[in-house]
Amino acid sequence: MPRAGLSTQRVVAEAAAVADEVGWERLSLAAVAARVGVRLPSLYKHIASLDALRTEVSVLGLRQLGQAMTAAAVGRSGSDALVAVAEAYRGYAQEHPGRYAATLAAPLKDNHEHVQAAAAVLRVVEAILDGYGLTGDDTVDAIRSLRALLHGFVSLEAAGGFRMPVDVDRSYDRLVAGFDATLRSWAEGATAP
Amino acid sequence: MPRAGLSTQRVVAEAAAVADEVGWERLSLAAVAARVGVRLPSLYKHIASLDALRTEVSVLGLRQLGQAMTAAAVGRSGSDALVAVAEAYRGYAQEHPGRYAATLAAPLKDNHEHVQAAAAVLRVVEAILDGYGLTGDDTVDAIRSLRALLHGFVSLEAAGGFRMPVDVDRSYDRLVAGFDATLRSWAEGATAP
DNA sequence: ACGGCTGGCTATCTTCATTAGCCTTATCGC
DNA sequence: GCGATAAGGCTAATGAAGATAGCCAGCCGT
Secondary structure, three states: OOOOOOOHHHHHHHHHHHHHHHOHHHOOHHHHHHHHOOOHHHHHHOOOOHHHHHHHHHHHHHHHHHHHHHHHHOOOOHHHHHHHHHHHHHHHHHHOHHHHHHHHOOOOOOOHHHHHHHHHHHHHHHHHHHOOOOOOHHHHHHHHHHHHHHHHHHHHHHOOOOOOOOOHHHHHHHHHHHHHHHHHHHHHHHHOO | OOOOOOOHHHHHHHHHHHHHHHOHHHOOHHHHHHHHOOOHHHHHHOOOOHHHHHHHHHHHHHHHHHHHHHHHHOOOOHHHHHHHHHHHHHHHHHHOHHHHHHHHOOOOOOOHHHHHHHHHHHHHHHHHHHOOOOOOHHHHHHHHHHHHHHHHHHHHHHOOOOOOOOOHHHHHHHHHHHHHHHHHHHHHHHHOO
16 A cells, blocks of 8 residues: 655645635545545544644644735835735635635634744734834724724625625725724824824 | 424524534534433424524524614614614624624525525614715725624634733724724715815 | 324434554664 | 664544434324
8 A cells, every 4th residue: 555645734735725625614534535545544643633633724824824914015014015915815815715714713722833823913914003103002903903804804705795796806995995094093193192 | 202392493592502602613403402402303303404503593693683783773873873883793793602603604595584684784784874975886895894894803802813901892992983984084085076 | 082293202324533453664773 | 685663554443413214102173
């Protein structure tokens, strides 16, 4: 019996592909095993459990999402950076819906790599908001709001929530532009008095 | 063997309770059967399948969410209505996380009741936005943006995404207030020239 | 009382995650 | 080269869960 030449990396990558194809919630060891051409129990030589595999797919997704966002942010600042990162965020979620869903679904507890990857994403967001001159709790409100905005739009879109015959790209652009204006007003309010 | 006195209504209600307690993704027939005190196959006298049950829980959630939003909106308009409905939306999601998750997860295809319930929610949102004097595609952009905002914040909060030691209520209020301002600016832009 | 529908049940099948244990293939020390 | 050893496949078996078939008791209207 020839060896399949698997590795944890490979299994995680294939699992991510399965998640992208059939949906994060339908990711199963059976599907991964079939895809890589081994019997199901063989996977246990490379992963601890289905839950562990899911966590690793989540980490992979967070890392890739962070990279995409970082790449979009370099060389830009202020509104330009905001728009570019928002675009990259949505683009990643559309290209890799399974991985994207994975980034939200995980425990985030006591997993160093997971915390690291999540922190990297957060850092990009913080860097963008730096350009708006926010202070104190305003920064936290802005981070939360931006994440809510991006995630909300992207996940509703993925769930098929936007059925009206109006350009979805345009709606997204306007949402982001509106938030840009909101951030500016927050900054003004903080520095004015 | 005494009859348990079940009904489709009852099974759906108990399934909703299970979803709220253990999470939408962990809703199982086994858990529902154990909760109502019957054997698993007995449930099939009242529901067609697990998927069908999930759809019905989804409809229940949409209806209740719509009622909560409608109740919050009556007697208010403009910013007041927006803030009140946003509060009701988040409140429902916090009280019934399983049902809330259910409202997003369903197919929405060829199920009349489901479409009806979703339309009721949409109607409340449209009614609120009416007060801002938006026109044409602006209305669609606003609907999508508002849904994205509310859903994004609420689902990130439910996923444990807001860990920083800053008041989450405040962040939500500011996000909603910021969007209120954005809507006003859209309306101005449309009527100005 | 009785015939039929209704709503429980047990038994069985399938799929999937998981564990145990075998056996072959690489690889490393000599 | 060559054998020891670890690693990476496998089959077999267990248990949970969804789904189906078919039995049988209670409740109904006549």
